[in-house]
Amino acid sequence: MSGTTQDDYTDRYSRRVRGMTTSEIRALFSVASRPEVVSLAGGSPYIAALPLDAVGEMLGRLASDHGATSLQYGIGQGTVELRERICEVMSLSGIEGASPDDVVVTVGGQQALDLIARVFLDPGDVVLAEGPTYVGALGVFQAAQAQVRHVAMDAEGLIPAALSQALADCGGRAKFLYTIPTYQNPAGVTLSEARREEVLDICSRHGLLVVEDDPYGMLSFEGDAPRPLRARRREGVFYLSTFSKTFAPGLRVGWVLAPHAVREKLVMASEASILCPSAFAQGAVTQYLSTMPWREQIKVYREVYRERRDALLSALDDLMPGGTTWTNPAGGLFVWATLPEGLDSKAMMPRAIAARVAYVPGTGFYADGTGTTNMRLNFSFSAPDRLREGVRRLAGVMEQELAMRAVFGAVAEPRRRRGSAAADAPGPDLA
Template sequence: MVPSEVRALFSVASRPGVVSLAGGMPDVTALPADALGELLGELAVTRTAVALQYGSAQGDPALRERICEVMAMEGIRARADDVVVTVGSQQALDLTARIFLDPDDVVVTEAPTYVTALNVFAAYQARIVSVPMDSDGVIPNALEETLRRLAEAGRRPKLFYTVPTFHNPVGVTLADARRPAVVDICGRAGVLIVEDNPYGLLAFDHQPRRALRADAPDGVLYLGSFSKTLAPAFRVGWALAPPSVRDKLVLAAEGAILSHSVLAQLVVERCLATQPWPEHLKAMREMYRERRDAMLDALATWMPPGCLWTRPDGGFFVWVTLPPGVDSKEMLARAVAAGVAYVPGSGFFADGTGHGHLRLSYSHPAPELIREGVRRLAGLLTATADM
């Protein structure tokens, strides 16, 4: 087990005077605080015996029905019986690794990929094989070639882990034309796809993308979360799995935590049932789009020659490629001293490469702070290039 580079930055990034463009934290002030307080009070009075008691390891049935309605926005037709509520989607990922992976099993991921997913797979002693991406997401030909080479070596991966929509850390989205190809390639190879999709409803200029799971219910294990669309403090996520996998997830959850917080589940269910959910999502999309625009404008204004960056159309992140010879991990201490924090790119690669990249998040700071943080970073990069 190794520490997450993102988590290790939290204490540094919270220092007074430091603009944090590091952690992908949502802005929870967008939640209707008065309505949330009323819901909590109502549940405390009317549902005390249920809200404060143990619950099912599979999760509250009414919440699972609401989750199916949420996934329908991405084209997924699901039954509540096939949903397993988890403590955030992070626990769903850990439970998936627990039931599938033995030491030296192979997991295929994008390169780069979500840093904590790498930590989870490493904790179960899996061998991680990476597949390159471009501006349209994972490259199908490269994925197919990787699976072919593994098969020739007598190795069939247990999982293909992907963040296809508003990717963490790169911010790009798997192109619509590539999605059927990815599903077909993994299906022919007998590899289960783990689709991690916490950002999918945060599309800025279009309707939510059709999920991979929508077209391959037997070949995709879908992970979702309310941490980005409601609040991470609820710690409510879920897995939508084929029945044979679902039952094992429930058993693994019972062994890990016995049951989830029923109170948190009831609050989320009541939020979805009584609050204007479409209007809430619209407000969040507009807020994050404004912050994305502030970051892209600041990057175009201040970053020195030789820097490149992605242009996400949803989610939380921008991926920056630095001029040749600049090491984002080596530069981090000087960046914090200059009053700005980011995540070095090396944490997102299984082999520790990626020193010429960094991840910026625009989700939490206000637009004026985003601009100031990018200005400080650009000044440091300019000074570094002159050294």
């Protein structure tokens, strides 16, 4: 088949592949990684905050002292040692009494989502998810040929009444609710204490499974995060997390805490996909949790990210044009911004790249292509001065767009809303 083109393969694709589209974030990586571009786009942790020399020595000892096992095949569920450490980590968030037998180690949080989809979703099934939601989850559900129906959020997270309405609209056919209740990606909002119980009650009454994704819960800036949903209800709640945000994403180690009756199906699905997770990566995380001051390291991350969040919010408050609003996250990695009337975050992207600043358009976080008035801004990776410079460049692009539209009478002069006020109202797309 020499000289073949993409068209020669199109008719051979499976139905699940034909529906796949490129991630908004992945498409930006090649541009956002250029040194002259200030990236507010990705969700990369600040790995330089780790004691890299000590981590390097630990990895060297792992290879030299335990290479015979750490460089060998492992078991599909993950090592017992790591699953025991994971249970200790979860206990810090309030998930008490979890059994290592009910933990399945995964290749990052992304594979955890994929396993849930493989076990539960058939083509045409309905998944309920916050609007906006994690772009990686949308990719998994799209590949499974599921229909995603978004549930509205506001400053207190997912709106229970909207969840009830979504269930009514789909005739109770939803397979599960996918939610990131704590420091949500991309919106940065957190589900309130009262709503956590209400959401769980609604799901329990309707027999709706809950898939709780919690990568950011330990990255709190203002006191302790609320207890996870899984800490409140054991049955019907799948708890997913990862070490990508609290240790190192390059190791690709995450996990699922599943109801016992489902654990074996998840293991079989994992073995069919990857045979077994990396024994070396698991050994590295186990050694890190067993021999290094990881709790102190999380405190370091919290301080670094708090400083950077404050720098981003200050720059937004000082520099953004009138009519812009944004969330004020109490943890995590992201701020969700709503643009002045008339601006389109996706259409504006080429001009932003030309101005050497990158962000993620809001459309990437909705299954239905909405979100054109929104953008996600990351504050974890860049230093405070770079964050301010990035906002300055972005504000300049927005001012140019507004000026062009004003010339043609497309946009009326918007009123200024400062970031401190916007913290109480995340914007129209979250209401």
